Amino acid sequence: MTEAVIKIKFFASLREQVGQADAEVAESHASTVIEAWNSATNNMTMPENTLMAVNMDYVEASHAVKAGDEVAFFPPVTGG
């Protein structure tokens, strides 16, 4: 069932450190953002200052996630 997964994205230096740009986590493996990170990265330590977004809004690590959500992890932004 494709609906039962959480989509994960990594950007920039974090994408390189994690070694993947995209991942999927079963809903049963993660009920919060930090649990989604742990599942997608095989419990890699999250770098300090990592930013997190759910469905393209900034959130905290304790934010709830559910199937169908897009969860993104990235380093501090440096545009402009």
Added chain:
Amino acid sequence: MTEAVIKIKFFASLREQVGQADAEVAESHASTVIEAWNSATNNMTMPENTLMAVNMDYVEASHAVKAGDEVAFFPPVTGG
């Protein structure tokens, strides 16, 4: 002797009120900016907020003037 006069300039609304753009005042008739105004305008009352410059630098009404100086009177500036 052209060297013995103070050159006077009026700008914008003040030029229209005074009725002249340029004037000359004999050095013997004015030792300060306000005396130059009084001599050039035949003792017209100076409008509030009038700005004064001697040789293109802002000054106060009590500033000294001498022959060869260019003394300017104008209303608040409105450029930009």
Added chain:
Amino acid sequence: MLIEIKDAAFEPYQRLLDYQVSANFAGKYGATAVFVGSMREFNQGDDVEAMELEHYPGMTEKYLQKISEEAASKWDILDSLIVHRVGEMQPNDPIVLVAVWSAHRAAAFDASRYLMEELKSRAPFWKKESLSDKSRWVDKNT
């Protein structure tokens, strides 16, 4: 209010001229405040030969729209434009254009600076610099 993400070089002042024609607000504004950020050929003491700008498609547009709406609610402005480059770029290339139009200057000055500060802290863009011997991610905004 317009947001554009460009994956090729753009000329900010030409873009402004074109935008002003299309926006059809001639005579309505007395103030235009513009900021252009461009790529320097040096950073942190090193020569930079090229740069790659990565972004998060979708979230980028969402946040640029969000900060544009915030600026429009905070200040009395007529319009705003944000153009941001992504992809491979060379020294001197424009990276970002922010422009704000208003009747009087204070709103345009305040809003344009707000847009830039918020863009720098919240819009998901990341710079990777190519030096002569290596590449590196820029790790914080200055």
Added chain:
Amino acid sequence: MLIEIKDAAFEPYQRLLDYQVSANFAGKYGATAVFVGSMREFNQGDDVEAMELEHYPGMTEKYLQKISEEAASKWDILDSLIVHRVGEMQPNDPIVLVAVWSAHRAAAFDASRYLMEELKSRAPFWKKESLSDKSRWVDKNT
């Protein structure tokens, strides 16, 4: 650092493009802050059909130079440009262009705003508006 007084219409963004080519500082600046003041077709509730901008030749240039030097001493900027229109103008005509180039954005933002505020309070320019039935001097800056 350049000061220009123009007695005919000018296009500020084209002037910026030309200036940047002549200034030969490509790749040295990361920030350009620009302000353009232009003539609105209304003021104080009235339609304005035309405007005359008088100035004090000599003192104008002296004060624009003075405030440009003050900005360069207060902030770490690479260059600045001020262009100001005088004479007869029509609604939507650009009146003033201020541009500041710097390595980082704070100096460009601060210096460009300083130049505009000082220009508005110290540079000897005066506006006279033509309405449909009369003309009037603008009596204070907003």
